[in-house]
Amino acid sequence: MSESARKDTPEQAEFRQHCRDWLKDNQPPEPPVRLPVSPLEIMTEDQLHYLQDWQKAAYDAGLIGCDYPVECGGAGRSDCQRIANAEMKVVKTPFLPNVIGLGMAAPTVFYHAQEEVKQQLLPKLFSGEEIWCQGFSEPGAGSDLASVQTFAEKDGDKWIINGHKVWTSLAHFAEWMILLLRTDKSSKYDGLSYFVVPIRSELGKSVTVRPLIKMTGETGFNEVIFDNLVVDDSYRLDEVGKGWQVAMTTLAHERGAGQMVTPSSGGRGDEDKQKASLTGGLVELAQNTTRAGKTAADDAVLRDRIVQMMIREEGFKQSNRRSRVQGLIDHPMRIPLQNKLLSSELMQDAAGLATEIEGAQGSLYMADPNAPAAGHWPLAYMNSFGFTIAAGANEVQRNILGERVLGLPKSK
């Protein structure tokens, strides 16, 4: 019996057994298509449908939305989502496609929407039938999220929305969007409000979804343009002018610091990534690359730099472990707030080092048959900037750490 299972409540123990029984008999078939490495990179309808089928099955079995009330489509259990997550991880089920819905939209809707809206939206969110996306970033509002300009104007019991959102993953599949916008231009923070709005049903009418092309040449993100989208006032979350507070609920859950545990599945499509550590990949690359007559893995300077990355990767992993040990932490947010900063910079530096290890061969890109690791590393290096920039650029993350954890004065 695992250590965690030993501490189960009776309800959790019974539920854990249920999960195990169900999972034993209901593993999904092998995917008919190659799965992406994360839900945010789902590109084809085939990928989506396979994963939606899995989410629906797991939901029907009670493994998703466990801790939400029954009337909202949940299972009405107490602290059971993490049991389901753990058991799905053990048997390596595929990941869940509605990742923004489950991780960000569900808790936000749950804590801030009207009762009938919750009952309307959450069941199909949990089942994966309706995919969600997030409308936060704008061309003029990057790390300074509160400066969004997308505007909703009141018109009776409707709102008319105009504006431009960018970096919206999954928008090309989404039925719904959580949307931070402005209802008052005279006040920065108190002028913000928060809505859920339909996307797919308005496509070609008041909503346009266009792919954004990344510097890598890949697509995946979208921009979404609202041209007089009309939504009912009932889709407003919390009061007018309270958008910033609602957004904080979203962001807390995005960072894993919210009250609700996000349903997550085992990530079968993700297996290779789980198995090989980031720096394990560097070692493998170095062992297969010739440099000045020996392998790069025999070059003392490169060894030293690879080990620097290993230490950062191990430190990151051990810090996450330590963040759950009460006796070994000071400020509760000290480690969690480092998470995005450290993982994104490690990814960037490790991929940058990999392109150096590759030497002249690092010039070869994805389409080249001779490219080491099929061009993965130059691609990963460029994509790493998505992570150091998005969700509050790392410069802003350092401000947050300095201000909230160290108590230094605000830098603005």
Add this chain to the structure above:
Amino acid sequence: MSESARKDTPEQAEFRQHCRDWLKDNQPPEPPVRLPVSPLEIMTEDQLHYLQDWQKAAYDAGLIGCDYPVECGGAGRSDCQRIANAEMKVVKTPFLPNVIGLGMAAPTVFYHAQEEVKQQLLPKLFSGEEIWCQGFSEPGAGSDLASVQTFAEKDGDKWIINGHKVWTSLAHFAEWMILLLRTDKSSKYDGLSYFVVPIRSELGKSVTVRPLIKMTGETGFNEVIFDNLVVDDSYRLDEVGKGWQVAMTTLAHERGAGQMVTPSSGGRGDEDKQKASLTGGLVELAQNTTRAGKTAADDAVLRDRIVQMMIREEGFKQSNRRSRVQGLIDHPMRIPLQNKLLSSELMQDAAGLATEIEGAQGSLYMADPNAPAAGHWPLAYMNSFGFTIAAGANEVQRNILGERVLGLPKSK
């Protein structure tokens, strides 16, 4: 004939010949004591007197103050100081002890003092008979120089001065101080004024000079406390409230960016330092240090890091060379304003690397007979912070470069 000599004006050519003739016959005797590595580190009367004798002789021969008018004690020549400097450097004469006087006080007094004050003070400044020090930094005013609080109150045609200056090199030998202080508390920059004030004649009365002990355990700097020092209004430089502008003259000359060329001599006491480059010292250390069974100079990781320092040292040297080539510079201050930043950080990083090369032996300090290089490197590492902090901490230097050269908005 050297390239520079080829471009001499007739006056310069005649003067260069005079310098050569005089220097041939008037090299000073070998010093009776070990000289410090720079004038700011003169610790004993013996060192001082030897160097003062040399400055006086060179002054009497017309090699110091060449470009100042005769009535101020100068030689009344035109653009000849750099000729004298170059010729003294060739024959490696000792350095000049009155370094703050010549480099900062003289041009400031010359451009901003009353005629009779110039005539009173400059001759003995040039001759080295009267040593000068600088009263800028205060305990509460470090990089933010304009926040000095030392205060002068008007009393008839006198001023009464109270305050506390720190990091005043040479104050224990000084007759005079250039002093930035406040005459108005209501305005930060326009409340500053600038004086020359007597030090030695007031010691034990209204002026106290105390040694400051550095983190290394060494002395050398002083703090100077004014307790109702009374000075005549004629010692004020420029108008009341124009202290900041006067200080800019001082600082421009300190950075070598002023109009007047600072007299400088060949630095015989400094020969070892001139000969061996900073990174040459690292190589020597590495070759003489055992590490894991071979010399540190055979360790690929250390070699890589030593060469990083070599490249920085060479880049610094070549940038100084390039700063004088009109066709290869953009903004005229772009390279000069990097000078202090680069040299101080190179010194710090190279000394830090040296202590790493030393390994366990880096624990040994000056007084230990087994310390490598007589404990030079840990000492140099600690002393390097004097340079990264002083004269506008390097954080401020980066602001200045970002604002004045790149044209970015001010950070405050």
Add this chain to the structure above:
Amino acid sequence: MELPSNFGFGEEEVMLRDSAAKFFADNMPVDKLHALVADDSDPHKDLAAKWTPELWQQMVELGWTMLAVPESAGGMGMGAAAVAGLCEQAGKAAFPSPLLSTINCTYLLAACEGSAATEALEAVVGGSAASYAGINAAGSWEYADTDVMVSGGKLSGTAAFVQDAQKVQYFLVKAADGGQSGLYWVAADAAGVTVTPDAIVDLTRDQARVSFDGVDAVQVSADASAALAAAMPAILTMVAADMVGAGEWQLQTTVEYAQTRKQFERELGFFQAVKHPLVNVMIDIDQTKSLVYAAACAIDHDPEDAARLAHMAKASASDMAGFASSRSVQFHGGIGFTWECYIHMYFKRQMHNQALWGDAAYHRARIAELVIGAAA
């Protein structure tokens, strides 16, 4: 020997540099460059080189490919500082052309003895472009490494990572006869030559594997190592000059963005988290630029010291470029991560340049051998 205090960069060199700057600014402003090389974002697009042969023809007519060709071979015999000034401007424009490749060949050919080398130089003077084919499949350009063999005057094998291969009329091939390697001059359209383009990250270059299947070739040097040793300082200096130019573009473009883009009611450049790294980029560019011109000066006036300075210039350039590129994207934020923003073209060109002819650590190891001595 007293070195020229101006690095050999006098009035004539300033004029050349300024006219090059004007040529590139007039003919290939960055929006035009983007339309030319980034018209198709698909990573699997076809591999035809994107460039402007008509502008290249003008550059040839301006004499820019024969700056370093000795006057005895009909060239202009200008100093390396002049050539560096030109390359810096080409880099600042991220200009797609075989300029660097051709110049490299002129330095290599000038280091060879004999009439065959002179005739090859005359072909360049006559307007032909050329590229050095001397890197093996593993990416090594060490003097002794090559995958091309010569036997009975015929070349067989494959040279990898050949720069601008689709744009040139000649290859200067390093090939081994079993013993030491020699250099061979081969027309790109000779029978038995096959150019297979690589799919590369950089949009402003083309690169290829060039295969030789019993190709007739003219030997221009029986001792490739000697020619390479002589020309290597110039090869490194010119690519570093290109990188300095590109770095300066990255700096200026990012500074302009930081002056105007607002976040938290302040211009980005107000924040020291942006300002100070940009200052560091500037410093790195300046250090590199100084080393580039010092190396160029040494090539002509102090050849004994040229290798040391050139290795330093390229090591410094590679580190600088990595940092300048990284900060250019980071400080442009979301927009900087898109294809439509121009900075990715420079980011990718710098990535390419960083590895070309050896990265920073490689050159530092060479410097250590020169200055500290071989490691035990």
Add this chain to the structure above:
Amino acid sequence: MELPSNFGFGEEEVMLRDSAAKFFADNMPVDKLHALVADDSDPHKDLAAKWTPELWQQMVELGWTMLAVPESAGGMGMGAAAVAGLCEQAGKAAFPSPLLSTINCTYLLAACEGSAATEALEAVVGGSAASYAGINAAGSWEYADTDVMVSGGKLSGTAAFVQDAQKVQYFLVKAADGGQSGLYWVAADAAGVTVTPDAIVDLTRDQARVSFDGVDAVQVSADASAALAAAMPAILTMVAADMVGAGEWQLQTTVEYAQTRKQFERELGFFQAVKHPLVNVMIDIDQTKSLVYAAACAIDHDPEDAARLAHMAKASASDMAGFASSRSVQFHGGIGFTWECYIHMYFKRQMHNQALWGDAAYHRARIAELVIGAAA
């Protein structure tokens, strides 16, 4: 094997850590420490160890030197996480005592077989302090390196860089008999033992060369390498824990200064040039602290992986300490450069610790051997 999710740091360990924190705060606040160790700024001062034997006696009575001694030898047999918690607090106080040295000896002795080792451990349990004398004159503590020879049961030669040599009653000496090295237990006051203090940078330690001139010694292990291999993870982990504590003091002290000191009408900490590096110091401390407790946990629960994690902890600690020290002085500005400001004591202790038992690059090379394999 499932590792304890709390690193083996449970209630008992929290209590011990908290009582240690209180002990040091009550008995050795930083002003008292400065008065004790920094009373004389002269670099040429006499070399007597500056410490408080009476406080040390209390620590011994609290059982802190026998935490890691097995219960079979009369010790407390606590886990390495507990010991790390104590060492972290000692480091935070920069406390001058032979705590680390004695704990190191207990780990080494516990790795030896036989009654002689047990008797030595009992001496520690009985209140004696000890220090490992196993570094040669070149500063190497490689298992096979020593300048002390043993012949006929008598030691001759000199051990260098012996920590806290003036404070201990015993030395645990590594000595070679021509073949492999063994470990020997020697009373500090035995005939023929001479302690020659080093003049060191660190004010909170003493260090010496210890010479042996035909000294009678008890062999506690015939195989020093085996004992060292077993104890090395703990030795590295505990010094890294000390450094984490010192780093946290440096961080907190500098943050407090940055919250109050004003420049340009702003608190220093307003400026990102100060704030962001302080955040980086915090991150480095946290990474190191996590590795320290992971290594401590592995020592008791996953010994196969303990060496890898301990090397990582020490490598991370050395880099962290260098950076934390450097920023503590820089951000204190002029006052931070004076003797009267307390931070120089920590700066110097960290410098000492950085090199002790190998610096960051040394440990990274060991990790590479473990994880990547020996270099060709």
